[in-house]
C-alpha cells in the first residue's frame with residue numbers, strides 16, 4: 326500500500342475539492358459543472374497521433390494519468406460527483422479500467438457503449454436543470470451536452486485554475502513520488518554522462534531509472550551537452566558521444582498519476598576542451614548553487630515572484646562582476662539590464678498537473694491578470710506566493726551567442742575573451758521544486774529531499 330492509497334488523504338483531497346467547487350457553483354449560479362475528459366486526436370491525414378492527455382481538471386478529481394477517453398464527470402452541490410466511464414470492448418487496444426477504487430468518493434457508472442453513456446449523461450445533466458438553470462461544461466472539442474450547457478464559461482474556469490496552485494496533502498504525496506522518480510533518473514543521467522554517454526544514451530538512462538515511458542514524461546527531456554546547453558529548450562539528442570565533453574545540462578522530470586516534477590541539473594564534463602575553462606565553469610557552478618539557495622531562502626508566503634526575479638538579476642550581476650565576465654559595477658550591470666541576455670527566462674513557475682501549471686499570472690478567482698513587467702516578459706509566475714503552492718526555482722546563466730551578439734554591437738562592458746572561453750559549455754541551470762510552508766518555516770524542497778532519499 327503506497328501513501329496515496331491512504332483513505333484519509335484521499336478523503337481530505339475530495340473534501341477540499343468538493344467545498345471549493347461548490348463555492349464556485351454558488352458564486353456563478355450554475356447548477357452543475359460537467360467535465361469531459363476528451364478523446365485521442367490524430368495528426369493531419371494520419372491515423373496516428375500524440376498520446377491522449379485528458380482534461381487536466383479531470384486529473385485533479387481522478388488523480389490518474391490514465392483517464393480513459395470519453396469519460397465525463399458531473400459535480401454538483403450537496404452530493405458526491407458522478408463519473409461516467411467509457412470502457413469499450415476492444416481487441417485493438419487495452420481498455421482503461423474504470424477507477425473502481427474511488428467508488429466510495431463518487432458514483433461510478435461504467436459503459437461499454439458510448440451512445441448509452443451519452444444518453445445517460447444527457448439524462449443526468451437534465452436532472453439539474455430546473456427553471457432557468459444552466460450547467461457549466463468544460464471540455465475541449467465536444468458539442469454542448471444539452472442546449473442548456475454553457476461551454477467553458479470563463480468565470481468558472483478562472484476560479485478552478487486559480488485554486489489549483491495550492492496543493493492538497495494528497496497531491497503533495499504524488500508530487501513527492503514524482504520527485505523521487507525524477508531524482509533516480511537524474512542520478513542515472515549523471516553517471517551516464519561521467520562515463521562518456523551521448524545525449525541519447527543519457528536520455529535512455531533517465532527513462533529507465535525514472536521508470537518513465539517517453540510519452541509519460543511531463544515534458545520532453547532536455548539533454549544538452551556543451552553548447553547545446555545555451556538553447557533553453559533544446560529538443561534533440563545527439564546519438565554519438567561528442568568529441569569533447571565540457572558540460573551537461575539536463576532538465577527532466579517524472580509524472581506520477583498525472584502530477585509532475587521538473588528538475589534541472591548541470592555538470593562539468595569528463596573531457597573538457599580546456600582545463601582553464603573547466604575550472605572557471607566549475608567556479609561558476611558553485612556560485613550558481615549558492616545563488617539558487619539564496620533565492621530559495623526568500624520563498625515565503627506573501628513574497629512576490631517579480632521581486633525575486635529582480636533579486637535573481639541583482640545577484641547574477643554580482644556573480645558576473647566577481648568572475649570578471651562583466652567589466653563594470655554590479656549596480657551598473659543591473660540598472661542597464663546587462664544580466665538579462667545571460668538569463669532570459671523567468672525564475673520559475675507553478676508546478677502540478679501541468680509542468681507550467683495554470684494560473685501563475687492570475688491575481689484572483691475572477692481572473693484578473695498580472696502581466697510580468699518588462700524586461701521579464703517570460704516570467705510565468707507573478708501572483709503573490711501563498712502556503713502550499715508548489716513552484717520551481719530555476720536561476721540560469723547562459724552564453725547565448727544570438728543575444729550576446731547584440732550586446733557586442735552595442736559595446737557593452739563584457740569580457741569577450743572569457744565569454745569565448747565559456748561558450749562551449751553552453752550554460753548553467755539549477756532547478757528545484759519547492760512547496761511553501763507557513764511564514765517563517767521555510768520551504769519543503771521536494772527535489773533535494775528526493776535526491777537525499779533515492
Ligand SMILES: [Mn+2]
Pocket residue numbers: 587674717719756
Ligand atoms: Mn521548469
